[in-house]
Amino acid sequence: MRDEDTPTLTTAADFPVLWPVQTRWEDNDHYGHVNNVTYYSYFDTAVNAWLIATTGTDVRELPAIGVVAETSCTYISELTFPQQLQVGLSVEKLGTRSIVYALAIFRENNDALELAAQGRFVHVYVDAKTRKPVPVPHEIRSAANLLVVADFE
Template structure:
């Protein structure tokens, strides 16, 4: 199985600045692989809250991750400013697949890139619900052609 080529910043709808932290580094002196998933979660949720109006604390509907994947291309280490790329790969009735990436400083290619899939459910029943309203409009605006 071949690894996909590293993406470029222009392949993403928007970019979100992230500051690495001392605790992100592992004993090998670079950001640990599991931390990238935390960055990915931050990128997605910042978009959903700021642009989609998602109320993570009290909203009727919430998104649950049902799939995630990451391909690593280059290591990064604290202290460094990074930016997270965000896009919507596919938008269904109750699910959405995001494309996410991490870019170091002014790097022309991603250090890491991946996908996350959310299924939106009713908070109390955990049953899938349609994505509607402001959230759907925000997600539709971020849909980009397949990479």
């Protein structure tokens, strides 16, 4: 968890990468807004799509895979269908066997990006067969280095 001295990323400019995600019809719940669990899907989709695009590798085929060990989300404002989103990606900590992502979801509104949620996502790398912890694969580590934010170091 972040302590009070750790900066919180709150604007799109705070993130090295913004990954586009479109809300879907099925994302809305009975109350007419995107269901809270769907925000986690946006985080997961953005992180893994960016890793695949950046490494040029299907991360599902690596001998080590990133499994989610922890997630959190703070909801700022509701989302609904149809909206185009941008997910801010950054790395808070790049460990030997894990990566801690700091994330945010921004709603596109004309020429502005409005913060809708902030989150945290921890990938722990395990052997794809044995599920025992292993070091972060080289391809993933190289890509994740591009997302390291100096304020978190």
